[in-house]
Amino acid sequence: MAQIVVRQLDDTVLEAVKARAVANQRSTEAEVRAILASAVGLSPATGAPHAQQPGRFSDFVGIASQRRGQDEIDAYVASLRNEWER
Structure with missing residues (x-):
C-alpha cells in the first residue's frame, strides 16, 4: 500500500x-x-x-460528479440539511 x-x-x-x-x-x-x-x-x-447514498456531506462530491439530475441533488442536499438539524 x-x-x-x-x-x-x-x-x-x-x-x-x-x-x-x-x-x-x-x-x-x-x-x-x-x-x-x-x-x-x-x-x-x-x-x-x-452501493448506496452517501451519509455525509463530504460524500456529496461523488454524487455531483456523477452528473445526477438537479432534483436528485436537491433532494440529497435537503436530506443532509434535515440530518444536520437533528
Whole structure:
C-alpha cells in the first residue's frame, strides 16, 4: 500500500479530523483513509464504489460528479440539511 505526507495542513483541519475520528470510533489515520476513499467516490471499507447514498456531506462530491439530475441533488442536499438539524 502507498503512503502520503500532507505538508502545511492547517491545525483546525487536523483537529476537525481528530474529532471526526473520535466520533466514528477509529484512529485519525483510519479516518483520513475513510475521508479520502469517500472523496473519490469509493467505499471506505472495501475500496469499491458506493452501493448506496452517501451519509455525509463530504460524500456529496461523488454524487455531483456523477452528473445526477438537479432534483436528485436537491433532494440529497435537503436530506443532509434535515440530518444536520437533528
